[in-house]
Amino acid sequence: MIGERLTLQDIQKQYGLAWAVRDASVEVAAGEFISIVGPSGSGKTTLLTMIAGFEMPTRGTIRVGGKDITFLAPNRRDIGMVFQKYALFPHLSVRQNIEFPLRMRNRSQSGSARARVDEMLDLVQLRPFADRFPHELSGGQQQRVAVARALIFGPPVILMDEPLGALDKKLRESMQFEIKRLQESLGTTVVYVTHDQDEALTMSDRVAVMRDGRIEQIGRPSELYSDPKTAFVADFLGSINFIPARLMSRAGDVVTAQIGSGQIVTARLSREDGAGLEAGDALQLAVRPEHIGFNAAAAENAVPLEGRLENVVFAGATVMVFVRLCATGQTVRVQVPSLDLSLPDKGSAVALTLSAKTVKAFGGDKGGEA
Known part of the structure; x- marks a missing residue:
């Protein structure tokens, strides 16, 4: 699995007279892990939902691998998504949850599909839990199921919306390294929204800081920490x-x-x-x-x-x-x-x-x- 380039050009989102996102332009390289941080109301989640297709921009262009997806429906974008509350199906087992994206794409009946599910179970170290249901798992295990489900169909880009927010501090720190390990081993392009600044600095190749709907600064974690452009x-x-x-x-x-x-x-x-x-x-x-x-x-x-x-x-x-x-x-x-x-x-x-x-x-x- 190789990630693809994601390009956001002059993205804006307006609700009536209020601006949620203004003039956001970002070039995310193939295989890059980029985090978006900012205070509540800064526009980071709105920007993520526009990439996913749940919101349409007022203006601007979104491209994946050179393909314009600005106004495509979410199911036609082929983008993986990990939600804050994981959104696992409670009536499906771990195996069935991970397999679900293949089933929706009519790819679940082949032997290669079953092998792919086994591969993902091994990747997230959940093979012994394949027949359990979400309520029988810990928070960290549920999070790994959500990541495996997002990865299994080989999306060019994966979006993560504060996926570790519900975990305790020690487990959250452990899962930060787990997600980064998976991303690096697969070469996936990841856009990660978090309110946790330390989490962004730890996991990311680059960090984008948003304020009042604008990207205030974007750069390597060490650059933003040691040479911030603004007091904010x-x-x-x-x-x-x-x-x-x-x-x-x-x-x-x-x-x-x-x-x-x-x-x-x-x-x-x-x-x-x-x-x-x-x-x-x-x-x-x-x-x-x-x-x-x-x-x-x-x-x-x-x-x-x-x-x-x-x-x-x-x-x-x-x-x-x-x-x-x-x-x-x-x-x-x-x-x-x-x-x-x-x-x-x-x-x-x-x-x-x-x-x-x-x-x-x-x-x-x-x-x-x-």
């Missing part, structure tokens, strides 16, 4: 601190900013927010919790920040430390390995450090609100 993307993907500052000078996209009345920081300004900024304008300095450290002497080109330790939250391998900055009065989060640091008591004065190469600057008075 920075804030939406992972944990981040926004520290208010004032622009003192700039040379292209490199700025010198002042935090409060003291510390001077050099940072790289986002290209999306750089136009028209002048000395004295408000900035937001964005820095990930893991990029703030203690012990100024140990960091190269470090900028010291004084503060008071407010709280410490243990999270297994890491500790999240909350520190109130003296310069701004705000609380920032600092993430450190749980075994590497002996922390002072709550209320104690501490010295934090910022490294210029890990700080991103955005224009405006407020950080990216999701």
Whole structure:
């Protein structure tokens, strides 16, 4: 099974005067796993349902492998779909559920079809459960049946609408790797909608972040995490601190900013927010919790920040430390390995450090609100 290229060109969806999706253009390569994330109401599920054919776009073109499917009925698109609640038939066994797409295509009576079902049962490791019914399976097993049913007829594209949302955290993490393993072994093209940012970063070749019906940024997970184009993307993907500052000078996209009345920081300004900024304008300095450290002497080109330790939250391998900055009065989060640091008591004065190469600057008075 080899996936095919999926092309979305200038897709729009309007309900009355309200826009659900605006000018969405994405080129998904054959065999690529791309996730679509965004807050509720951002348009991600509407975009997925238009690809599936359950909704028709107001404008734009959808192509699979060069074939225009924009206005084809869902059953004529030959696209696989895994729903959030799996949508398994309760009166059919695991084998019969997986076989169902072949039956609908009049391909269920041949010996090769039976062999294909066995192949899929082995692929999702459910051969011993072939004669059980959905209510006799765990959530993870039901999810694997849904994936096998979507894969069995060899669709060029598979769509997944938050398929792991109903699972507990440990099982969800296990199934993330299981789905990625299946996708890579089969070379399937997958478009995956999720509200879980960590899930998207873990599973995807690329991630598209949506906001107010538009694609705010699309790129590799590491690119979006380390070099977000907007404050919204920075804030939406992972944990981040926004520290208010004032622009003192700039040379292209490199700025010198002042935090409060003291510390001077050099940072790289986002290209999306750089136009028209002048000395004295408000900035937001964005820095990930893991990029703030203690012990100024140990960091190269470090900028010291004084503060008071407010709280410490243990999270297994890491500790999240909350520190109130003296310069701004705000609380920032600092993430450190749980075994590497002996922390002072709550209320104690501490010295934090910022490294210029890990700080991103955005224009405006407020950080990216999701």
